[in-house]
Amino acid sequence: MFSIIIPLYNKAQYIQRAIDSVLYQNFQEYEVIVVNDGSTDGGEQKVASEYGDRIRLINQANQGVSQARNSGIAEANYEYLAFLDADDYWHPNYLDHIRIGLEKFPGTGIIGSSYAITHEELGLEDSKGWFEINDYFKRAIVNTLFFTSATVVKKSFFLHNSGFDKNLARGEDLDVWFRAVLFFGNPAYTFSKLVYYSSEDETQATNRQFPVERALVSKILGDDYATSQSSQMNNDFEAFRHQYVYFNLLPYIRDTQNDIKIKSLLKNTGSSYFFLRLVYFPYFGFHRFLMKSAFGKNLIRNYLKFCLRYIYSR
Numbered sequence: 531m532f533s534i535i536i537p538l539y540n541k542a543q544y545i546q547r548a549i550d551s552v553l554y555q556n557f558q559e560y561e562v563i564v565v566n567d568g569s570t571d572g573g574e575q576k577v578a579s580e581y582g583d584r585i586r587l588i589n590q591a592n593q594g595v596s597q598a599r600n601s602g603i604a605e606a607n608y609e610y611l612a613f614l615d616a617d618d619y620w621h622p623n624y625l626d627h628i629r630i631g632l633e634k635f636p637g638t639g640i641i642g643s644s645y646a647i648t649h650e651e652l653g654l655e656d657s658k659g660w661f662e663i664n665d666y667f668k669r670a671i672v673n674t675l676f677f678t679s680a681t682v683v684k685k686s687f688f689l690h691n692s693g694f695d696k697n698l699a700r701g702e703d704l705d706v707w708f709r710a711v712l713f714f715g716n717p718a719y720t721f722s723k724l725v726y727y728s729s730e731d732e733t734q735a736t737n738r739q740f741p742v743e744r745a746l747v748s749k750i751l752g753d754d755y756a757t758s759q760s761s762q763m764n765n766d767f768e769a770f771r772h773q774y775v776y777f778n779l780l781p782y783i784r785d786t787q788n789d790i791k792i793k794s795l796l797k798n799t800g801s802s803y804f805f806l807r808l809v810y811f812p813y814f815g816f817h818r819f820l821m822k823s824a825f826g827k828n829l830i831r832n833y834l835k836f837c838l839r840y841i842y843s844r
Contacts, residue, residue: 701746
């Protein structure tokens with residue numbers, strides 16, 4: 531039923547924990563594909579010696595996490611693809627609970643759960659069952675909900691659409707989730723915290739800086755971005771993607787090499803969101819000053835959150 535895809539790059543100290551959390555699942559109809567993306571810390575050797583034939587290990591030269599996931603997708607045999615990062619792990623009931631969600635909403639093509647940031651939070655709560663999200667892009671500007679290690683996507687999406695974008699260094703996962711929602715329609719979700727999200731590895735991509743061209747915020751306004759068969763969902767997404775740009779451009783202001791691209795993106799957002807646009811004018815010195823401190827960053831982000839939740843909420 532599930533093909534589980536685990537990209538591995540220099541996570542030797544965590545990979546056994548991730549794989550064991552899969553092997554200890556109460557639901558056992560799955561295959562595990564570990565894609566070693568050119569690790570240099572011996573993690574792939576640990577996988578091969580510890581698990582043998584129980585794990586399908588693919589070795590490739592380092593090409594980044596997106597290509598590693600795409601390589602796993604190409605090898606997958608089952609109808610549903612579950613993604614797990616090498617430093618995260620699952621509650622033993624994760625796959626079984628996903629199965630229950632798919633039985634409840636058999637038409638969904640993307641399904642996910644919430645996640646825990648401490649070991650103590652991890653668990654299945656009976657009061658937090660499955661529900662269908664019929665207004666995803668209205669919700670998503672406040673909380674995108676889907677997180678890589680807690681998301682399952684029907685394989686058919688990747689047969690008709692491009693996979694993870696290897697040109698993106700940030701937001702490559704959200705790019706797939708957004709396009710999958712547009713492709714399949716309403717996703718399914720539970721707020722039960724069935725996945726542990728690790729912040730233990732200080733080398734994570736979320737802690738590195740990239741030019742804005744390599745972020746989803748630069749791609750999402752493209753004329754050729756995905757569309758839905760539902761006109762209402764297209765309308766919701768059109769509003770969402772402009773708001774997404776306003777909210778997510780801030781970190782890139784700190785680097786002057788992004789100035790030209792940021793101005794272009796702001797020009798393409800139109801003039802519908804005056805109070806959001808206000809944050810970005812005048813360009814850019816005042817913003818850079820504020821972004822140097824945690825107080826300044828929080829001040830701007832809280833203002834944008836207020837606008838999105840109370841002025842532009844739909």
